[in-house]
Amino acid sequence: RKEVEQDPGPFNVPEGATVAFNCTYSNSASQSFFWYRQDCRKEPKLLMSVYSSGNEDGRFTAQLNRASQYISLLIRDSKLSDSATYLCAVSAPGGSYIPTFGRGTSLIVHP
Amino acid sequence: DGGITQSPKYLFRKEGQNVTLSCEQNLNHDAMYWYRQDPGQGLRLIYYSQIVNDFQKGDIAEGYSVSREKKESFPLTVTSAQKNPTAFYLCASSSRTATNTEAFFGQGTRLTVV
Numbered sequence: 001r002k003e004v005e006q007d008p009g010p011f012n013v014p015e016g017a018t019v020a021f022n023c024t025y026s027n028s029a030s031q032s033f034f035w036y037r038q039d040c041r042k043e044p045k046l047l048m049s050v051y052s053s054g055n056e057d058g059r060f061t062a063q064l065n066r067a068s069q070y071i072s073l074l075i076r077d078s079k080l081s082d083s084a085t086y087l088c089a090v091s092a093p094g095g096s097y098i099p100t101f102g103r104g105t106s107l108i109v110h111p
Numbered sequence: 112d113g114g115i116t117q118s119p120k121y122l123f124r125k126e127g128q129n130v131t132l133s134c135e136q137n138l139n140h141d142a143m144y145w146y147r148q149d150p151g152q153g154l155r156l157i158y159y160s161q162i163v164n165d166f167q168k169g170d171i172a173e174g175y176s177v178s179r180e181k182k183e184s185f186p187l188t189v190t191s192a193q194k195n196p197t198a199f200y201l202c203a204s205s206s207r208t209a210t211n212t213e214a215f216f217g218q219g220t221r222l223t224v225v
Binding site for chain 2: 004008032034041042043044045046049087089091096097098099100101102103104
């Protein structure tokens with residue numbers, strides 16, 4: 001079983017739709033969780049950290065479910081500019097906090 | 112501006128050549144990482160360093176070498192022993208405190224074997 005798993009998609013949604021991605025992790029000792037956005041042929045950029053209480057940044061909401069070992073990203077009112085690959089990252093103290101990435105979920109927002 | 116700088120952006124390597132990818136950061140981060148990304152794939156860890164003069168192999172270290180002589184610099188050499196080096200190489204750094212472990216990336220180097 002891979003340490004961090006994501007559905008590669010693509011998720012094909014119309015503008016204005018709400019879309020959600022999940023990311024499961026296998027290491028129950030994981031403590032740090034992040035969502036990154038990666039545009040085609042560019043580097044990943046930090047979108048948001050995921051806190052135990054969940055967090056929201058505008059149209060984006062991230063949540064953590066420790067019991068089921070997954071994190072989620074919800075995007076409301078999708079924009080064309082949201083089209084990208086979304087990578088989740090997980091790190092654990094036992095792993096020296098080295099970020100382990102999922103393979104990413106591709107989102108395509110169409111008019 | 113603080114950040115991570117990778118160079119070159121594009122690199123072409125002939126068969127049998129060693130090439131070195133540069134990575135410099137001015138974020139005062141202790142930890143630095145090298146990842147490899149193949150088309151449609153996630154990031155795979157090549158090497159990492161948590162402190163100057165120390166580094167550890169990641170999941171796919173064969174055919175690669177690194178050094179960490181300065182806190183700011185973590186160059187990666189792709190040796191001729193790496194049989195399939197064509198990929199997108201990403202350098203990252205993090206402060207690696209318990210509450211601040213997010214990684215920040217350079218713009219990447221796209222390596223092609225010709």
